[in-house]
Amino acid sequence: MTTTGVFLLAILALGFLITFQIAKASEYVSVLKGEKKAFEQNNRINGFLMVVFLVLGLIGVYMCNEALYPKTLMTHPSASDHGENIDTMLKITLLITGIVFFITQILLFWFAYKYQYSEKRKAFYYPHNNKLEVLWTTVPAITLCLLVGFGLYYWFKITGEAPENAMRVEITGRQFGWIYRYPGKDNTFGKKYFRMIDEANGNMLGMIWKDSAMKTPNGVQNLKADASGYDDIIETSAMYLVKGTPVKLIINSRDVIHDVGLPHFRMKMDAVPGTPTTMWFTPKYTTEEMKKITNNPNFEYEIACDQMCGNGHYSMKGLIKVVTEQEYKFWLAQQKPSYKPAEAAPAASPAPVADTAKTAAAGTANAVLAAK
Amino acid sequence: MSHGHAEVLTTHDVHHDEHGVHHHHQSFISKYVFSQDHKIIAKQFLITGMIWAIIGGLMSVLFRLQLGYPDQTFPWLEDILGNWAKGGKITPENYYALVTMHGTILVFFVLTGGLSGTFANFLIPLQIGARDMASPMMNMLSYWFFFGGSIVMLSSLFIQTGPFSGGWTAYPPLSALGDASPGSKTGMDLWITAMAMFVVSSLLGGLNYVSTVLNLRTKGMSMTRLPLTIWALFFTAVLGILSFPVLLSGFILLLFDRHGGTSFYLSDIYIAATNTALPNEGGSAILYQHLFWFLGHPEVYIILLPAMGMASEILSVNSRKPIFGYMAMVGSLFAITILAFLVWAHHMFVTGLNPFLGSVFVLLTLLIAVPSAIKVFNWLTTIWKANIKFTPGMVFALGFVSLFISGGLTGIFLGNSTLDIHLHDTYFVIAHFHIVMGVSAFFGMFAGIYHWFPKMYGRYMNSTLAYIHFWVTLVGAYLIFWPMHYEGLAGMPRRYLDYSNWASFNQFGDLNKFISTVAIIVFATQLLFVFNFFYSIFKGRKVTTMNPWGATTLEWTAPIRPGHGNWEGEIPEVHRWAYDYSKDGRDFIPQTEPIGPNESHH
Ligand code: HEM
Ligand SMILES: [Cu+2]
Ligand SMILES: [Cu+2]
Numbered sequence: 001m002t003t004t005g006v007f008l009l010a011i012l013a014l015g016f017l018i019t020f021q022i023a024k025a026s027e028y029v030s031v032l033k034g035e036k037k038a039f040e041q042n043n044r045i046n047g048f049l050m051v052v053f054l055v056l057g058l059i060g061v062y063m064c065n066e067a068l069y070p071k072t073l074m075t076h077p078s079a080s081d082h083g084e085n086i087d088t089m090l091k092i093t094l095l096i097t098g099i100v101f102f103i104t105q106i107l108l109f110w111f112a113y114k115y116q117y118s119e120k121r122k123a124f125y126y127p128h129n130n131k132l133e134v135l136w137t138t139v140p141a142i143t144l145c146l147l148v149g150f151g152l153y154y155w156f157k158i159t160g161e162a163p164e165n166a167m168r169v170e171i172t173g174r175q176f177g178w179i180y181r182y183p184g185k186d187n188t189f190g191k192k193y194f195r196m197i198d199e200a201n202g203n204m205l206g207m208i209w210k211d212s213a214m215k216t217p218n219g220v221q222n223l224k225a226d227a228s229g230y231d232d233i234i235e236t237s238a239m240y241l242v243k244g245t246p247v248k249l250i251i252n253s254r255d256v257i258h259d260v261g262l263p264h265f266r267m268k269m270d271a272v273p274g275t276p277t278t279m280w281f282t283p284k285y286t287t288e289e290m291k292k293i294t295n296n297p298n299f300e301y302e303i304a305c306d307q308m309c310g311n312g313h314y315s316m317k318g319l320i321k322v323v324t325e326q327e328y329k330f331w332l333a334q335q336k337p338s339y340k341p342a343e344a345a346p347a348a349s350p351a352p353v354a355d356t357a358k359t360a361a362a363g364t365a366n367a368v369l370a371a372k
Numbered sequence: 373m374s375h376g377h378a379e380v381l382t383t384h385d386v387h388h389d390e391h392g393v394h395h396h397h398q399s400f401i402s403k404y405v406f407s408q409d410h411k412i413i414a415k416q417f418l419i420t421g422m423i424w425a426i427i428g429g430l431m432s433v434l435f436r437l438q439l440g441y442p443d444q445t446f447p448w449l450e451d452i453l454g455n456w457a458k459g460g461k462i463t464p465e466n467y468y469a470l471v472t473m474h475g476t477i478l479v480f481f482v483l484t485g486g487l488s489g490t491f492a493n494f495l496i497p498l499q500i501g502a503r504d505m506a507s508p509m510m511n512m513l514s515y516w517f518f519f520g521g522s523i524v525m526l527s528s529l530f531i532q533t534g535p536f537s538g539g540w541t542a543y544p545p546l547s548a549l550g551d552a553s554p555g556s557k558t559g560m561d562l563w564i565t566a567m568a569m570f571v572v573s574s575l576l577g578g579l580n581y582v583s584t585v586l587n588l589r590t591k592g593m594s595m596t597r598l599p600l601t602i603w604a605l606f607f608t609a610v611l612g613i614l615s616f617p618v619l620l621s622g623f624i625l626l627l628f629d630r631h632g633g634t635s636f637y638l639s640d641i642y643i644a645a646t647n648t649a650l651p652n653e654g655g656s657a658i659l660y661q662h663l664f665w666f667l668g669h670p671e672v673y674i675i676l677l678p679a680m681g682m683a684s685e686i687l688s689v690n691s692r693k694p695i696f697g698y699m700a701m702v703g704s705l706f707a708i709t710i711l712a713f714l715v716w717a718h719h720m721f722v723t724g725l726n727p728f729l730g731s732v733f734v735l736l737t738l739l740i741a742v743p744s745a746i747k748v749f750n751w752l753t754t755i756w757k758a759n760i761k762f763t764p765g766m767v768f769a770l771g772f773v774s775l776f777i778s779g780g781l782t783g784i785f786l787g788n789s790t791l792d793i794h795l796h797d798t799y800f801v802i803a804h805f806h807i808v809m810g811v812s813a814f815f816g817m818f819a820g821i822y823h824w825f826p827k828m829y830g831r832y833m834n835s836t837l838a839y840i841h842f843w844v845t846l847v848g849a850y851l852i853f854w855p856m857h858y859e860g861l862a863g864m865p866r867r868y869l870d871y872s873n874w875a876s877f878n879q880f881g882d883l884n885k886f887i888s889t890v891a892i893i894v895f896a897t898q899l900l901f902v903f904n905f906f907y908s909i910f911k912g913r914k915v916t917t918m919n920p921w922g923a924t925t926l927e928w929t930a931p932i933r934p935g936h937g938n939w940e941g942e943i944p945e946v947h948r949w950a951y952d953y954s955k956d957g958r959d960f961i962p963q964t965e966p967i968g969p970n971e972s973h974h
Contacts, residue, residue: 004446004447004448005448005451005452008448012896015896016899016900016903019837019840019900020837020900020903022836023834023836023837023840023904024834026836027834027835027836027913039761042762042835042839043760043761043762045839046762046767046839047760047762049843050770053843053846053847057850060850060854061854064854064855064858068855068858068883069858071858071862071879071880072858072861072862073861073862073863074861083794085790086790086791086793086794089788089790089791090785090791093784093785093788093791096784097781097782097784097785100777100781101777101778101781104748104749104752104777105774105777105778107752108752108755108770108773108774108777109770109774111752111755111756111758112755112760112762112770115691115755115756115757115758115759115760116760116762117759117760117761117762118759121759122759122954122957123691123692123693123757123758123759123953123954124693124756124757124758124954125693125694125953125954125955125956126693126694126753126756126757127694127695127696127697127698127951128696128697128698128699128700129696129697132697132749132753133697133700133746133750136745136746136749137742137745137746140741140742140745140746141742144738144739144741144742144784147738147784147788148734148735148738148788150790151734151788151789151790151791152731152734152735152789152790154790155727155730155731155734155789155790156727156731158790158793159727159730160727174642174644175552175644175645194640194641194642194649195642195649197642197649199644199647206642206649216651216653217651217653218653254640254641254642254644255545255549255552255641255642255643255644256543256544256545256546256549256552256641257543257545257546257657259722259797261797261863261865263794263863263876264863264876266793266794267793267794268722268793268794268796268797269722269724270722270723270724272657272658272723272724273545273638273639273640273641273657274638274639274640274641274653274654274655274656274657275639275656275657275658275724277723277724278724296875298875299875300875300876302874302875302876304863304865304874304876304877305865306796306797306798306865307543307797308468308538308539308541308543308546308867309546310538310546310552310553311464311465311468311537311553311554312464313468313867313868314464314867314868314869314870314871315870315873317873317874
């Protein structure tokens, strides 16, 4: 045992010993004083502490709010249109529950203090009162209907169909990171199959880039190459979104359940292997604008994994860059499809020279964007 | 070993039941170990539960150290934990193992087994006027399955690949695939085995509680004269009987997926660690979540109802007033029981659940707040114009009400799917369920222990220690969990062991240190309670009157240290409800007293 350990244990033991001695002594004292007197004294002390707790508690709630509210997301606007609805809903709920909280807690501790035992007081035999009980059944019921009403109104707005013009991005979770896919020029995602995943050859998602026959437990499956996947862009560094353009995320997982958590957009959706999910929203501020709004030069839209997915769960971070339309076009132009004919089909002709030039350009373009 | 302890003395005078045939010598083993006396079984549950609570609590202290001081090492940790904290730092693997075990232990082994097991066993026969449970044998088995499950769960801490580490909810595929996480190897098999034994224990116990309450009430004890503790324990048992089998079926399918090559929960999985695509196709990982939460939500009420029942009883006794709105209290317990089965999918709003289905669950979930509100207002009215005695049980019952209000109100946030999108799996959820389920159920349990300790052991616990225990725990619980709501509103995810690499969540470093410090103090205070408990069993002030709190219920008509069979001679007959306090100018009228000719009607 290290000295710190011994020291801590010694302090703990000493604390116990002292508390215990005090407690024993007070028991003896109460025997000497007589049970009744000791009881009355204890009762007064605890009754007094009830109201002390109430007052200090209310001050504490206020101070806690002063100290911590600025550290929440509530001090600056939500970065998506859905998020604004959620913030409104949060404020409505906060207001209503807040009122109930203060009324009930104050009554509880105030009654406890006020109606503490006294020889003179007689407790009031009051077994029931139907009127009162009906009152506090219906008032909460009506209030809750209100909350359900608002809540579902927003809920259906948020979970409804994405607008026609929404851009689509696929995001796939894996232990422990995110893979983003864009449909490319044809605006169609190429087909994929999880048995085609081949990390060593750059096929992280199992794109069906070539014809193949697969042995599966259900027999041999013939997969036809899907040409619409040749221009798909597969990225792991960041997801680029456009300010003001709705985006529909198609969410997948490659192994266990993850969750695309977007605190600044107030959005969240699980990534479930075998069952794709979706979610859509419209970003309202570019990353650059958010830096100013939050007064934080290091601001980034982070994607936090919000579903326990293994030992690296806490580090499963993704990045979203919200940019202007122009910047997005510029970025997109630099991206090259992940499909590499040379690798997919060794016999095919070598990649055109232009491609290499493009890669170099992309490198510089990325550097330009990153520097911004 | 023959008896010779003080406790045995009264036993000799006891007629075991009306037929009076079971008068036999009992060895130490059959009296204290394989006992069929409900009171001994209750104590076995209680003490096993307390040991579990210490282990589970200690785990939270350890992982709070990591959360409070993520960049520091504690060399002395390695002394205690060995490989679990190499170099004085808890590895991610062990962090997750600790969190998972902490949750499993506290939810199931302490607040279900320990809480229901103790008080259903102790109070049902004593408060309804029965000599024992309907089936003492099954009752004994219920404890021993619990014990067996405990041993298996405990043993999983010591295996090489570590205990299960995928969260107490054990979602597959993570929990199904050893290659996805070392904790999902043998640790998970042991976890499932232990949980299966736990479920068996719960069912044996629950069936017994239900049949005892329905069949063994003494003469005059109609259902509407039952104390609220019994109603609460009864509904708790009903919830358990109807929902635990569903959980077990979910676990069995999981076991098949793990070892039988089935694909109930598995589909389209590629494991990077081994570079293989798994053969499974067509399963649904979400199916497990439905099965799990079909128990999981009732489970939170299995934990909470006994605490509600005991708080109701203790508030009434120490207010010297009847519980306000007895029928409404029973009705709201009933409503909660029904609704508890109809809200499970509120844990799944962001799994891709059909939004319309989600909206139905929003409505049903927020409906539960109505019976909850009724209970709160009835408790408040119970202490209104009362004459309150702040016994240790009473202060904890008051604390329970405060915590239930605080935690229940945040349920209204989470139950509203719109807000749950933002708050799901953040620290807001941690704050919510720790306050409403964790701490408040513990407060109910403490209230029950302080209140019925004189009946259990014929001695009092030291009340000064009890008051210190109460005030430190109440203040500490709020200091720990209240600020977590703000972390949740910042979107801070739960089940992270280090936030320093996140630009969005690293602003709470000081707060996390503060919370960890308070957690350590609160934990130490619980040890004070444990000490008080065991010390008082042997050295506490002796109880000298049969009815120390002046309560109306039947357990206080039994001898100070009741033997097996509870009452010497006839079982008392009941003539009235359990809440005639301060009626007609009398402090209290026991349930055994016939209605007087001039008594007023209520
Ligand atoms: C007013 C009544 C309540 C409502 C409306 C409510 C609602 C909810 C909702 C919707 C969640 C899911 C949040 C999420 O996953 O993001 C949740 C979580 C939870 N609640 Fe409640 N609840 C209520 C009362 C209770 C009670 C009485 C208990 C316990 C006795 C409890 C224990 C829990 C637990 C353990 C979780 C955590 C689940 C997890 O691991 O994610 N709740 N509650
Ligand atoms: Cu994760
Ligand atoms: Cu639930």
